[in-house]
Amino acid sequence: MSLAEGVLQLIEDSARQQNFSKVNTVWLEIGELSGVEVEAMKFCFDAVTRDSVAQGARVEIIRLPGTGWCMACAVTVPMSEVFGECPHCGGHQMQVTGGTEMRLKELEVE
């Protein structure tokens, strides 16, 4: 819910700067490892945007894959969980390098 409110704040700031009064579509980049429940985010977004410039806006989610750096193998590998193991060596000496994003990418407005 706080995250959906964060999105709305960014949209409202942008509405003031860019002079728009209605948002049709919102594109969010959500990483696979960000811990965000996409369905919950959409539901909360509908709730918090009632009576705002973003009321009724469609939410498009761009999923970004999780990636990690295995310190033992010194390679970048895909990760689906933050405590995932390296597919090469099976170790857990992994540093998450991508997939934790939660970004408001762009809006279609009028």
Next chain:
Amino acid sequence: MCITCGCGAGEVKIEGEAPDHEHEHVHADGTTHSHDHGHDHSHGHEHSHPHPHDHAHEHSEAAQHSHAPGVSNKRMVQIEQDILSKNNAYANENRQQLAEHGIFALNLVSSPGSGKTTLLCKTITLLGAQPLAVIEGDQQTSQDAQRIRATGAPAIQINTGKGCHLDAHMVGHAMGQLRLQEDSLLMIENVGNLVCPAAFDLGEAHKVVILSVTEGEDKPIKYPDMFRAASLMLLNKIDLLPYLDFDVAAAIAFARQVNPQIRVIQVSATSGAGMDEWLAFLRAGLTAAHNARHETVDQLKQKIAALEAQLQRT
């Protein structure tokens, strides 16, 4: 994060009052007085934060060249901003303020009932004369702040109402009210929750996650975000180990699986075991914060001296 638990903002109260009102408050020494603490803190609402790229692209197919009257003028606006960027901007302000005063700040996180407040009270007693302050976060009541004040340390209670975590804006308000001392320790006890507080930076030096041995040893992999965000895990209530079948080695292995760098200290606030190591961690952090401030001051002095020399030459 919060979207999974459905908590909301609003209803936030600091010491029983919504921020921005005159209020009465009780000091650690028991004196009660009333003062206004409106927006005299350093971050007004017109604070600076990363601005979006201000170039509106008009590349929506349906929207192109729709200049005819009566036709809606759709366009694309690039935002490219992190959803948590507002909170992060407040957190950076807090962090800068803390650094300027050489304050070592910790964000203590755990599930409810892990013994955070008891551990804090014990820590405060053991630290003796060390100047410190505490910010307590709970949904309701100021019971925890009262427990801290009973030890003689100044404490401020933030009630998050429906919220499940502290955010950097609330903490900034509370810091303003606490009038923190130079080179002091600031302990922020977050709302008992292993999910949402992981995502919200408060401006602290470290997140410290507290896991008690009465919980499951697999908590680090059940709530990996928190254990990944923390730099130290305190394994608390180890005096109870003889009565439980808690596997300490497994708990530590799970924590390292999520976060290979995490440091672990085993403590018991009741028996005092491991407290020396925890206090040593705090003292090392305090020294580092103090030195960093003096380094900055020394650097500034050197800069002034160099500039003055330059002025004299001209």
